Amino acid sequence: NAGVTQTPKFRVLKTGQSMTLLCAQDMNHEYMYWYRQDPGMGLRLIHYSVGEGTTAKGEVPDGYNVSRLKKQNFLLGLESAAPSQTSVYFCASKAGYTGELFFGEGSRLTVL
C-alpha cells in the first residue's frame, strides 16, 4: 500500500520556469492538500480539495494553481517560478472531514 506518493522528489528551476508537482493517493480519500514548509515557518496550507473537481485556497495560494481532475490525483502548478517559492512541498490526504492527515515524503524545490 503506497499511501501518498509525490513526484518529483527534487527539482531545480530557474526563475520564470513552470512546473507541476503530482500527488497521488491510493486510499480513496476525498480530501487532499498541498502545504509548503520553510525553516522556522512550520507548514502553511497552499490549496486544498474536498473532492474530485473542487479546489479551494488556503493560507498562501498566490503564485500557485491546482487541479483535481481525478479523485486520486492532486496537481500543484507553478506558472512562473520565483526564488520565494523555494521550499519543501508536502501533499496530504484524509478520508473524512474529522480524520487524520496522511502525508507524502515531500518534494524539495529550489528556484534559482
Next chain:
Amino acid sequence: SQQGEEDPQALSIQEGENATMNCSYKTSINNLQWYRQNSGRGLVHLILIRSNEREKHSGRLRVTLDTSKKSSSLLITASRAADTASYFCATDINQAGTALIFGKGTTLSVSS
C-alpha cells in the same frame, strides 16, 4: 496568521525524562491533532482530541485540551532518543473541518 502556535520552539532533555509541549490557538475548533516529523520526512499523525474531550492517552503520549483557554499540551513520558523529532499541533480552520492549519512546531532533542 497561523492558527496554532507551539511552545517552546525547542526542547532538549535526557532519555527517561518527560517532555511537555504546548499549543495555543485562536478560534473555536472541532478537534486538535498532534503530528510528528522526523528530519527530512513527512509528518505522521500521533493523536486527535475532539473539542468535547479534555484528555486522551495513546501509549506514552498524553494530550490535554482546554477549550476555555484555547490551548492543548502534549506530554511524552519516559522519552527515548528515538523521540527526537519536530512536533506540530494542527487545528481545523472552519466549522466544516475541511482543512487543517499547523503551528510552527517544537523541536525535541532527546539525548542518551
